[in-house]
Amino acid sequence: SQTIHQWPATLVQPVGSPLSLECTVEGTSNPNLYWYRQAAGRGLQLLFYSVGIGQISSEVPQNLSASRPQDRQFILSSKKLLLSDSGFYLCAWMAGSYEQYFGPGTRLTVT
Amino acid sequence: AQSVTQPDIHITVSEGASLELRCNYSYGATPYLFWYVQSPGQGLQLLLKYFSGDTLVQGIKGFEAEFKRSQSSFNLRKPSVHWSDAAEYFCAVGLVDMRFGAGTRLTVKP
Known part of the structure; x- marks a missing residue:
């Protein structure tokens, strides 16, 4: 069966620090x-989606970027976090029937 | 561009009462429509989906939704609400680049 993992579950980062969610x-x-x-x-809010390795579509111009270095790995990054980047970040994958399956999420607080 | 509007931010119903959550969409072609539920402390789960065919679709947990092209709506219904239905409900439209609505939070009164 399929499983989706996200980490970390919670993260507190200062303004201006980098970010990497996997x-x-x-x-x-x-x-x-x-x-x-x-x-x-x-x-x-849809931020990024990817239909294959190295293929990233960005939906919202912002302080974040995404990468897909491997087939089943998706990374969300930022070089310098802003206060407005605080939120709950969810990763999802789409099955052939177009259903999306979501990970448990990461709660990011930028201080 | 495709978009979804959920007009009701918060709805309160009594346990055993019927429920209808509204969803209006904007989509350039035949819409692919979904309802998801996010229960407290749990992830998002698909309730039901509509692609084509019968405009009344059945989902899990006793939910159903009706697609009305003339009204650009895809409202979610349940005949009798249970306390465990308290959650946030999201309508979504699209395929590869899916768009979600802002959500409707459902509170169930005992």
Whole structure:
């Protein structure tokens, strides 16, 4: 069966520090992968998605970037965090039936 | 560009009462529509989806949704709400680049 992992679960970082969130999927090959940010009252904002290794689509111009170095690995990064980057970050993969399966999320607080 | 509007930020219903959560979408072609639920302390889970065919779709946990093209709506319904249905509900449209609504938080009164 398929499993999606995200780490860390929580993170507190100072403004201006770098960020790296990792997401890995097991049990499937060449999945579409997604990064979302969830803020209270704003739903899930699609940040990036990837349909294959090295292929990244950015949805929102911002302080973040994404990379997909391996088939089942998706990384969200920032060189310098802003206060506005605080939020709950969710990784997801898409099955052939277009259903998305979400990871447990990372709660990021920028102080 | 595709988008989803969930007009109700928060809804409170009594246990055993019926429920309808509203969703309106904007999409350039035949929409692919989804409802997800996020329960406290749990991840997002798919309730149901609509691609084509019968406009009334059944999902898990006794939920159903009706696609109405003329109204650009995909409302979620349940005949009798249980306390365990308290959660946040998200409507989504699209395929590869899926768009989610802002969500509706459901509170269930005993």
